[in-house]
Amino acid sequence: MDEKDLTPSGTETQGPRTTGAESKAFQKSGLDLLTRFYIVDKVAKIYDTKNDAFQERGRLLFEVLAAVLKSDGEASLRVRHGVLLFNGVRLKFGVGTYGMFKSVIEEFRTRNVEAVTFVPGITLEELYAFMSVFAKREKKDEASFDQLAADLDAAAVSHVEIEKMSAEEIPQGLHESSARLFFLSIVHLKESFARDQRNEPIKISTTRRLMQSIYNHIVEDEGFVYGLTNIKNHDEYTLNHSVNVCLLATALGRRLGLSRAELVDLGMAAFFHDLGKTETPLEILNKPGRLTDDERDIMEMHPFHGAERLALLKEFRRLPLRAIHVALEHHIKEDLSGYPRYFKKDDVNLFSKIVKVVDVFDAITTKRVYRTKDFTRAEALSLMLEQSGTEFNPVILKAFVNMMGVFPIGTLVALTTGEMAIVQDLNPDPKLVLRPSVKLITDPSGAKIDGEIVDLAERDAASGRFRRTIATALDPSKYGIEVADYFLAEAASAVRPGGST
Numbered sequence: 001m002d003e004k005d006l007t008p009s010g011t012e013t014q015g016p017r018t019t020g021a022e023s024k025a026f027q028k029s030g031l032d033l034l035t036r037f038y039i040v041d042k043v044a045k046i047y048d049t050k051n052d053a054f055q056e057r058g059r060l061l062f063e064v065l066a067a068v069l070k071s072d073g074e075a076s077l078r079v080r081h082g083v084l085l086f087n088g089v090r091l092k093f094g095v096g097t098y099g100m101f102k103s104v105i106e107e108f109r110t111r112n113v114e115a116v117t118f119v120p121g122i123t124l125e126e127l128y129a130f131m132s133v134f135a136k137r138e139k140k141d142e143a144s145f146d147q148l149a150a151d152l153d154a155a156a157v158s159h160v161e162i163e164k165m166s167a168e169e170i171p172q173g174l175h176e177s178s179a180r181l182f183f184l185s186i187v188h189l190k191e192s193f194a195r196d197q198r199n200e201p202i203k204i205s206t207t208r209r210l211m212q213s214i215y216n217h218i219v220e221d222e223g224f225v226y227g228l229t230n231i232k233n234h235d236e237y238t239l240n241h242s243v244n245v246c247l248l249a250t251a252l253g254r255r256l257g258l259s260r261a262e263l264v265d266l267g268m269a270a271f272f273h274d275l276g277k278t279e280t281p282l283e284i285l286n287k288p289g290r291l292t293d294d295e296r297d298i299m300e301m302h303p304f305h306g307a308e309r310l311a312l313l314k315e316f317r318r319l320p321l322r323a324i325h326v327a328l329e330h331h332i333k334e335d336l337s338g339y340p341r342y343f344k345k346d347d348v349n350l351f352s353k354i355v356k357v358v359d360v361f362d363a364i365t366t367k368r369v370y371r372t373k374d375f376t377r378a379e380a381l382s383l384m385l386e387q388s389g390t391e392f393n394p395v396i397l398k399a400f401v402n403m404m405g406v407f408p409i410g411t412l413v414a415l416t417t418g419e420m421a422i423v424q425d426l427n428p429d430p431k432l433v434l435r436p437s438v439k440l441i442t443d444p445s446g447a448k449i450d451g452e453i454v455d456l457a458e459r460d461a462a463s464g465r466f467r468r469t470i471a472t473a474l475d476p477s478k479y480g481i482e483v484a485d486y487f488l489a490e491a492a493s494a495v496r497p498g499g500s501t
C-alpha cells in the first residue's frame with residue numbers, strides 16, 4: 001500500500017454538511033476582525049491615539065467592524081474554555097494562526113475580560129479610545145476588570161461592552177506545552193529542510209533536544225500527543241506529516257519496549273524520514289491523479305536522496321546511523337516488495353519497520369489532492385490490518401492497533417443518546433476498549449455545543465446501565481468538523497507558558 005496507490009474510486013461520499021460557503025465567509029470575517037484587533041492591540045501598546053501608524057491600523061479594524069455590525073447587528077469576541085468565539089461561533093485556528101489566538105486570549109485573561117462586544121453607533125474615535133485603554137494594562141490583578149471598566153467610562157466609550165471572566169476558565173499547563181512542542185518541531189523541521197536545500201548544516205543538536213522533549217511529553221501525556229497528530233495542514237504536508245510520524249513512532253517504540261536513548265534516536269530517524277522529498281519536484285509531489293512511470297521513478301528516488309543527504313551531513317556523527325536506514329527503507333514492505341528493492345528480510349532495520357507503519361497511517365488519514373478520500377482513523381487501522389504480514393510487520397502493526405485503540409483518539413463518534421463526541425482518551429482497562437472518554441460536541445438534537453468530557457464506562461446510579469455507548473464512528477469531513485480544533489482549543493486554554501519544552 002503506497003501513499004499514491006490508495007485511490008479507491010467512487011468512495012467519495014458527500015454527506016450533509018453543516019458548514020458551507022456561508023460558514024466559510026463567516027469564519028473569514030471573524031478571522032479578519034480578530035487579526036486586525038490583534039494588530040491594533042499590539043500597536044496601541046507603543047503609540048497613542050494621535051499616532052499615524054495607530055490610526056492607520058485603527059481605520060482598518062473599523063472597516064471590518066462596520067461591515068460585521070451592518071450584517072450581524074453586533075460584533076463580539078468571547079473567550080470560553082480557552083476557545084475564541086466570534087458572535088457565538090468558535091473561530092477555527094491552525095498552524096499559522098495559533099500564536100495570534102493565544103496572544104488575544106492572554107490579553108483577555110490579563111484584563112479578566114470574557115467578552116468584548118462592539119455595538120452599532122460606535123465611531124472611529126470611540127474605537128481608538130477603546131483600543132488605547134484596552135491595550136495599556138500589563139499585569140493581571142484582582143482589580144483588572146473594574147479598573148478597565150472605570151477607564152472606559154472616563155474615556156466616554158459607550159458602544160463597547162465588556163463582560164467579566166467567570167471563575168471556571170482554569171489554566172491547564174501540560175497540554176499547552178505539548179502543543180507548543182508540536183509547533184516548535186514544525187518550525188525546526190521547516191528550517192532544517194530549508195538549510196539542507198541551501199547546503200547549510202542542519203542543527204542536529206536542536207533536533208536531539210526536541211526529541212528528548214517529545215519523549216518526556218509522550219511519557220506524561222500520551223493521549224494528548226496522539227490528539228495533536230489530528231492536525232492536518234495541507235499546505236505544508238511534508239512538514240506536518242514528518243512531525244506526526246515522529247510523534248507516533250516514538251509512542252509506538254515505547255509500547256514495543258525500546259529504551260529512552262533508543263526512542264530519542266527513533267524520533268530523530270522518523271523526523272527526517274522524508275528529507276529526500278526536498279529534491280522531489282512539487283509538481284510530482286502534489287500532482288492530482290496517478291503518476292506516469294517516469295514521475296513514479298523520480299518519486300521513488302526520495303529514499304536514496306534522503307539517505308544521501310543524511311550521510312553527507314557535517315554533524316553526521318551526532319545523528320543515529322539508523323536514521324539513514326529509515327530514510328532508505330521506509331517504503332519497503334514486509335514481503336520485500338515496495339522500493340528500493342531489498343533481498344533479505346533481516347536487512348531491514350527495526351526502526352524502518354516501525355516508521356513504515358505510522359507513515360502509512362498518517363498518510364492515508366490525510367486528504368491529499370491526488371486522493372479522493374481520506375480514511376477515518378478507525379477505517380485506516382482496519383484497512384492496514386488486511387495488509388498484515390504482506391505490507392506490515394505483524395507484531396509491530398498489532399502493537400500499533402492496540403496503542404490506537406478500536407476507536408483511536410480523535411475519532412468522531414455517534415453515541416446511543418444521539419449526541420456526537422470526539423474520543424479524548426482510551427480506557428486503560430483492556431476489557432473496556434469500547435468505552436473511552438469522549439468530549440461531547442453536539443446535544444442529542446445535533447446542535448453543536450462545547451460539551452464536557454465524559455467517561456463512557458460511567459454507569460447510571462439507579463439502573464446500573466452504562467449512560468452512553470458508542471453507536472458508530474463517523475467521518476468528520478461529512479459533518480464539517482475539524483477534529484484538530486478541539487485539541488488545539490484545549491491547548492490554547494492553558495495559560496502557563498514554557499513548561500518542559
Ligand SMILES: [Fe+2]
Pocket residue numbers: 273274302330331
Ligand atoms: Fe517517504
Ligand SMILES: [Fe+2]
Pocket residue numbers: 241245273274359
Ligand atoms: Fe512519509
